[in-house]
Amino acid sequence: MYIVGTSGHIDHGKTSLIQALTGTNCDRLPEEKEREMTIDIGFASIDYPRFGTVSIIDVPGHERFIRNMVAGAWGIDLGLLVVAADDGWMPQTEDHFRVLQLLGIERLIAVINKTDLADAEMADLVEEEIRQKLEGTPYAGSDIAKVSSRTMDGIDNLKNLIVENLRRLRKASDAGKPYLYVDRVFASRGHGTVVTGTLKNGAFREDDDVTVLPGRKGARIKKIESHYHEQNEGSPSQRTGLNLPGIGTDEVRRGSIVVRDNFFAESGDIIAELKLLERRKEIKNNLGIEILVGTASVKGKLILMDEEYSGQESFAARVRLDEPWFFYPGEKFILTSPGGFRVLGGGTVLLPGYDSRRYKKIIREALAERKSGDAAGMMEFILSVNGWAKRDELVAGFPLGTKKLEKTADELITAGRAVALGPFMVTPAFFESAARAIAGEIESRVGPNLKEISDLTGIPLEVCRSMMSRVMEKTAVIEKEGRYFSGSSVTEDNLPAAKRKILTDIEAAGAEGAELDKIADKSLKHEIGELIKLNFLVSLDGNIIYHKKTYEAMTGAVMKLFDTREKITLQEARDASGLSRKYLLPLLNRIERDGLVRRLGDFRIKT
Numbered sequence: 001m002y003i004v005g006t007s008g009h010i011d012h013g014k015t016s017l018i019q020a021l022t023g024t025n026c027d028r029l030p031e032e033k034e035r036e037m038t039i040d041i042g043f044a045s046i047d048y049p050r051f052g053t054v055s056i057i058d059v060p061g062h063e064r065f066i067r068n069m070v071a072g073a074w075g076i077d078l079g080l081l082v083v084a085a086d087d088g089w090m091p092q093t094e095d096h097f098r099v100l101q102l103l104g105i106e107r108l109i110a111v112i113n114k115t116d117l118a119d120a121e122m123a124d125l126v127e128e129e130i131r132q133k134l135e136g137t138p139y140a141g142s143d144i145a146k147v148s149s150r151t152m153d154g155i156d157n158l159k160n161l162i163v164e165n166l167r168r169l170r171k172a173s174d175a176g177k178p179y180l181y182v183d184r185v186f187a188s189r190g191h192g193t194v195v196t197g198t199l200k201n202g203a204f205r206e207d208d209d210v211t212v213l214p215g216r217k218g219a220r221i222k223k224i225e226s227h228y229h230e231q232n233e234g235s236p237s238q239r240t241g242l243n244l245p246g247i248g249t250d251e252v253r254r255g256s257i258v259v260r261d262n263f264f265a266e267s268g269d270i271i272a273e274l275k276l277l278e279r280r281k282e283i284k285n286n287l288g289i290e291i292l293v294g295t296a297s298v299k300g301k302l303i304l305m306d307e308e309y310s311g312q313e314s315f316a317a318r319v320r321l322d323e324p325w326f327f328y329p330g331e332k333f334i335l336t337s338p339g340g341f342r343v344l345g346g347g348t349v350l351l352p353g354y355d356s357r358r359y360k361k362i363i364r365e366a367l368a369e370r371k372s373g374d375a376a377g378m379m380e381f382i383l384s385v386n387g388w389a390k391r392d393e394l395v396a397g398f399p400l401g402t403k404k405l406e407k408t409a410d411e412l413i414t415a416g417r418a419v420a421l422g423p424f425m426v427t428p429a430f431f432e433s434a435a436r437a438i439a440g441e442i443e444s445r446v447g448p449n450l451k452e453i454s455d456l457t458g459i460p461l462e463v464c465r466s467m468m469s470r471v472m473e474k475t476a477v478i479e480k481e482g483r484y485f486s487g488s489s490v491t492e493d494n495l496p497a498a499k500r501k502i503l504t505d506i507e508a509a510g511a512e513g514a515e516l517d518k519i520a521d522k523s524l525k526h527e528i529g530e531l532i533k534l535n536f537l538v539s540l541d542g543n544i545i546y547h548k549k550t551y552e553a554m555t556g557a558v559m560k561l562f563d564t565r566e567k568i569t570l571q572e573a574r575d576a577s578g579l580s581r582k583y584l585l586p587l588l589n590r591i592e593r594d595g596l597v598r599r600l601g602d603f604r605i606k607t
Contacts, residue, residue: 102346178202255296
């Protein structure tokens with residue numbers, strides 16, 4: 001299913017155009033009929049054989065009703081930009097045109113209406129003006145149709161253009177996470193509360209359990225309709241009515257969101273990428289603004305990162321809201337003056353739930369390093385600000401399908417742009433700094449437990465827990481009975497019993513030591529590796545392992561030769577140590593790596 005919506009200046013014939021296309025007069029309010037002016041959004045539909053039903057949304061053209069215009073336009077797939085042949089491109093035409101761009105509406109048809117009120121030359125001039133306005137925008141080359149809603153001239157051609165453009169659209173997204181921004185609420189006798197809106201991102205079905213935001217009120221869908229036809233399920237990008245018994249009409253309003261699997265984050269403060277119109281001179285720090293998102297409007301203040309606006313068209317800024325609302329990363333909105341009378345520009349949500357106390361120092365750096373606006377870029381940006389996130393919560397915070405998001409997370413990890421850490425994903429920078437902080441606290445204290453390490457480093461306890469195994473892999477840190485020790489604070493006495501036994505066995509083996517390639521037990525190899533890090537064992541060549549006392553004794557025997565000579569041969573070293581060639585060469589190589597001797601031809605000399 002698809003949604004087509006009108007846009008354009010007041011009195012350019014949007015409502016009469018829809019009536020000519022559908023036979024429906026969308027002006028349903030008495031005040032609209034009395035004033036002959038659209039005030040609120042209206043709805044109609046066209047049935048195309050072999051294509052299906054296309055929903056039509058009519059929006060008001062007067063600048064005082066820009067909130068209602070955005071409430072109708074936010075979810076459309078194809079825009080009809082209506083320009084009167086006897087009037088041309090007007091101020092509200094420009095505002096509505098910009099709104100379509102800011103909302104990311106995919107396709108547009110420019111409709112020159114009222115051709116019966118202008119001669120051919122005038123209509124041609126308006127067409128040329130429109131082409132110039134479209135040039136350099138995403139809608140350059142869009143179809144332009146000339147019609148008269150009164151005489152019906154050109155209406156059949158426009159109907160054909162509509163379906164041709166709809167066929168060129170990307171298929172409506174079905175990520176399995178449906179949501180509906182409510183635009184109308186009413187009580188149906190015998191059924192209870194009914195809400196209507198444009199269904200996006202998935203399908204609702206009868207008996208689905210849903211949640212209404214704000215308020216998080218639960219409900220079960222009893223009945224689904226679209227254009228007065230009952231359905232078992234609602235399709236993505238379809239005008240949909242949901243019967244929600246158990247919820248009062250006073251518990252839901254225009255702007256409310258109906259979700260099944262909620263991915264919206266409740267936020268009183270967001271970071272957004274803003275794109276302004278020409279009214280940039282109005283921008284200043286702490287400017288009172290209103291954001292129109294979906295069918296909702298929320299007031300707040302614009303907080304500039306640099307406190308002074310430098311005149312750029314696009315920039316990142318903070319929006320502090322008067323009351324919390326619901327957003328997801330990548331969601332688009334319109335920025336207006338308070339009251340919604342003047343469109344200032346639009347925005348894209350980058351970070352819901354901004355906390356200035358927590359993120360103030362990192363946010364500028366994260367914004368400067370932001371790579372892209374796709375799902376991977378958004379996910380990486382959120383990670384860069386937080387440092388860490390639970391993977392399942394990070395994936396659940398986007399409207400895309402779960403499989404696609406899981407793949408995106410895997411790609412970030414594979415590319416080294418994120419680190420997998422148990423249930424968490426962290427940035428490489430966070431991982432390195434956290435590992436240093438944890439190791440540092442362990443080294444400076446004797447046997448702190450995990451809670452103490454978390455409190456000392458400021459790293460959340462669960463993140464600290466997931467970090468610990470990696471810290472122990474990279475550094476000389478061991479755990480005993482829930483407490484952690486670094487190499488400098490570990491003695492054989494406070495080693496776990498399993499490690500003490502390994503040391504006893506290898507020490508008893510003397511000059512034969514242990515050979516890793518003859519050990520099948522992986523856990524035993526791991527324990528030996530930890531003891532090497534802690535300097536209780538010495539690896540000669542990555543395979544032959546000596547107890548430290550054995551290594552020091554062998555090294556001492558070789559080095560004592562230099563008391564009576566300046567250089568030694570291989571045979572002299574063998575005689576002194578009593579080792580076979582299998583062990584002697586690895587020993588001499590290790591002594592050389594330790595910087596005690598160096599090779600000079602067939603001899604070793606003391607350094």
